[in-house]
Amino acid sequence: MKNRQTVALKRVIVDYKKLDNHMLNLLVEKFPDGYDDDDIVTYRNANNEVVECIEVRTEDTAYLVKVSKRLVMAMEDYDDSDNDSGSDEETSLDTDGLESSEEE
Template sequence: MMKNKQPMTLKRVIVDYKKLDNHMLNLLVEKFPDGYDDDDIVTYRNASNEVVECIEVRTEDTAYLVKVSKRLVMAMEDHEDTDTDTEADEERSLDTEGLENTEEE
C-alpha cells in the first residue's frame, strides 16, 4: 500500500525590485521574455492596507512575488540586453580552428 504524499507547500517571498539578484532577473526574463501585462499581475493588500501589485515567479520550492514598478521593467530590459550582448559576442567570435585548417590545405 502506497502512502499519500503530503502536498509540498511553497514558500512565499515578496521581493522588491531593488533586491533582485541575477538569478531572479533570469527567472523573470525567462518567464516574461516579451514583458508582462495586466493578466500577469497579482494584487493584494499589505499590512498597511495599501494595494500592492506583483508578478509571480516560481521555483521548485518558492513562489516569489516581485513588486511591480517602472523600475522593474527597466531592470528586466537592462538585464535582457546584457544577456543578448553576451550571446551576440559569442556568436560573432570566429571559429579560428576551422580557418587554420583551411589555410593548411
C-alpha cells in the same frame, strides 16, 4: 483517486532592488515579451495599501516581485546585457542608475 503530496512553497515578497541575477533571469525567462495585466497579482499590505506583483516560482519558493517602472527597466536591461555578452559570468545589476533616472 490520485495520491498526491501537497508541497508547501515558501512565499517571499521581493522588491526589485533586492533581485539578484538569478531572479532576473527567471523573470525574463517567464516573461520574455514582458508581462500584462493578467500576470499581475494584487493584494493589500498591512498598511492597507494596494501592492501589485508578478509571480515567479522556483522548486521550493513562490516569489512575488513588486511591479514598478524600475522593474520593467531592470528586466529590459538584464535581457539586453544577457544577449550582448557571450560569457556565462554573473554581472551585477546597476540599480543606482535606474533609481536616479526615475527621479528626473
